[in-house]
Amino acid sequence: MAAGCVAVLSSCTDGVPQSVRTLYFDETTNGALFVQPIQVCNDNGQNCAGVNLFEDITAKILEQARLTVNFLPTNQLNASRFLSIDSGESEFYELSRAGSAGAFGRHRDSTRTSGPLNVWFVDEFKTESGLTQFGSAWVDANGIIISSATLDFNRGQGRPDTLAHEIGHNLGLRHTNLGAGGPNNLLTDGNNRNVPGSVDDIYPHGAGLSQLTPAQLQAIVDSPFTSYTVSAEADANAASDAASYSGSEAISADAASFEEAAVDLASISLTSLQVPSGAPEASRIPEPSSWVAIAFTGFSALLFFQNRRTCSA
Amino acid sequence: MKRPPRSQKWIVLWSAIAVVLLWKWANMTGHRAESSLSGAVLPQEGLVNFLDRNRADASDQLTQPPLNQSFETGEYLFALTAVDEWQTPDAIGQLYQGEHLLWEKPLPQQYGPRFVIVGSQGQVLLVDESINIASPYALMLMDTLGEPISTYTFDDIQQVLSVSAAELTEQATSGWWVASPPELSISESISEQAQADDNVDDKVLEEHALISAGGKTLVVNLLTGNLSVQ
Numbered sequence: 001m002a003a004g005c006v007a008v009l010s011s012c013t014d015g016v017p018q019s020v021r022t023l024y025f026d027e028t029t030n031g032a033l034f035v036q037p038i039q040v041c042n043d044n045g046q047n048c049a050g051v052n053l054f055e056d057i058t059a060k061i062l063e064q065a066r067l068t069v070n071f072l073p074t075n076q077l078n079a080s081r082f083l084s085i086d087s088g089e090s091e092f093y094e095l096s097r098a099g100s101a102g103a104f105g106r107h108r109d110s111t112r113t114s115g116p117l118n119v120w121f122v123d124e125f126k127t128e129s130g131l132t133q134f135g136s137a138w139v140d141a142n143g144i145i146i147s148s149a150t151l152d153f154n155r156g157q158g159r160p161d162t163l164a165h166e167i168g169h170n171l172g173l174r175h176t177n178l179g180a181g182g183p184n185n186l187l188t189d190g191n192n193r194n195v196p197g198s199v200d201d202i203y204p205h206g207a208g209l210s211q212l213t214p215a216q217l218q219a220i221v222d223s224p225f226t227s228y229t230v231s232a233e234a235d236a237n238a239a240s241d242a243a244s245y246s247g248s249e250a251i252s253a254d255a256a257s258f259e260e261a262a263v264d265l266a267s268i269s270l271t272s273l274q275v276p277s278g279a280p281e282a283s284r285i286p287e288p289s290s291w292v293a294i295a296f297t298g299f300s301a302l303l304f305f306q307n308r309r310t311c312s313a
Numbered sequence: 314m315k316r317p318p319r320s321q322k323w324i325v326l327w328s329a330i331a332v333v334l335l336w337k338w339a340n341m342t343g344h345r346a347e348s349s350l351s352g353a354v355l356p357q358e359g360l361v362n363f364l365d366r367n368r369a370d371a372s373d374q375l376t377q378p379p380l381n382q383s384f385e386t387g388e389y390l391f392a393l394t395a396v397d398e399w400q401t402p403d404a405i406g407q408l409y410q411g412e413h414l415l416w417e418k419p420l421p422q423q424y425g426p427r428f429v430i431v432g433s434q435g436q437v438l439l440v441d442e443s444i445n446i447a448s449p450y451a452l453m454l455m456d457t458l459g460e461p462i463s464t465y466t467f468d469d470i471q472q473v474l475s476v477s478a479a480e481l482t483e484q485a486t487s488g489w490w491v492a493s494p495p496e497l498s499i500s501e502s503i504s505e506q507a508q509a510d511d512n513v514d515d516k517v518l519e520e521h522a523l524i525s526a527g528g529k530t531l532v533v534n535l536l537t538g539n540l541s542v543q
Contacts, residue, residue, distance in 0.1 A: 197446060
């Protein structure tokens with residue numbers, strides 16, 4: 001019985017509401033964001049898609065939100081079929097959501113709404129004819145795809161604001177809200193957004209590109225993917241967070257088989273299922289299956305005690 | 314009612330506990346019988362539901378120009394063509410005088426120039442690139458042989474306009490600096506020599522492209538390639 005109680009309680013703790021964040025963006029806040037790059041290669045680990053994080057530009061853009069971007073060591077996903085992502089988004093969904101923690105090169109602490117943002121670098125992201133696709137992302141959820149067109153752009157110099165643009169989507173920003181739409185705003189769509197050539201073009205310097213409006217900055221603060229603190233604690237926490245994330249790992253998963261992508265039970269400790277220290281607070285609501293199990297257990301216990309009472313009477 | 318043996322109750326209870334533990338184990342390993350689209354720390358959710366909530370034109374993409382475009386003034390026609398249907402950003406330019414091909418060459422502008430002005434004497438002015446960058450080919454004037462008369466970078470334009478890069482980009486509606494599509498302006502004037510000779514019939518044809526940028530009008534002389542500001 002004691003074991004049953006423990007099992008029930010451990011499930012219940014998943015559903016405990018997290019504290020509501022009431023932090024407002026101003027000069028006293030400092031935040032951290034973690035990015036997990038994933039390089040997609042063929043099944044043999046060769047012919048890998050190119051990776052370029054444009055770290056200096058991405059970091060400077062997000063500095064506007066007083067956000068320190070931490071680029072984690074690149075993971076490798078050996079799966080030929082993901083070198084070219086279909087336009088129907090089911091493959092992107094699969095990469096982002098299928099399998100267990102750490103599947104498809106994802107960071108083990110990543111969830112749909114928390115942890116490091118997973119960024120897959122692929123050869124191609126197919127789209128309808130007449131469009132060149134540089135990147136794609138879920139809005140307000142974890143997962144970014146960057147295609148090689150981003151690296152080939154502008155005679156091979158690259159399209160350096162694409163990653164920051166897609167990160168903005170994961171953080172909840174869209175093309176047409178919170179002030180986006182002008183030529184110098186980071187979240188404006190690709191047809192109308194001016195692309196920086198170097199870090200010197202980024203707001204507040206030079207051409208003043210890749211700007212974020214106050215409303216966008218506040219949305220970034222509110223995102224569960226960012227962790228903000230008052231300035232004095234920010235640096236210490238960022239360092240702590242960085243130390244808590246492990247190094248790169250090569251994933252030799254044939255993505256067609258989720259079993260192969262799944263992590264062995266023995267390798268999962270309870271701590272690996274917790275939100276990492278200092279990382280964004282996540283809403284961890286139990287899956288429907290867990291609720292069924294909890295209900296079943298409770299119902300069994302009820303039957304047991306009712307039966308006992310009846311018999312005693 | 315016959316009371317079930319105590320051991321039977323414990324079997325029921327421990328079975329329930331086992332179900333819970335098995336369920337959690339299945340979640341953690343991803344070995345789910347009914348659906349593999351789930352994970353240890355990822356909530357179970359269908360693709361359609363997920364897309365409904367999280368997909369909203371969140372791509373960074375560029376609309377490619379038409380595969381074939383043409384620009385005509387008088388008897389001259391400039392044709393702009395994608396080399397491989399925009400599989401690459403390479404474009405080819407061709408200038409025709411009537412049916413006669415005057416020149417044909419690959420253009421340096423990615424996805425071709427954003428705007429084209431053809432002069433009445435066969436000059437071709439290529440304005441900006443179609444990829445929203447500070448282009449090294451902000452302006453390129455070609456003669457009837459396809460040779461460049463002059464080429465200006467974005468920095469050159471900024472210098473001539475004397476407007477900061479931030480102001481230029483902020484006011485631009487196409488790319489980094491163009492605020493409105495260029496216009497061809499043709500006028501006649503009397504040369505200084507003709508004025509001195511009092512010969513009002515000796516007129517000179519002047520052609521300019523007028524381009525709004527940074528709150529000013531950039532004037533491109535289509536004969537010389539010289540720039541001035543209005």
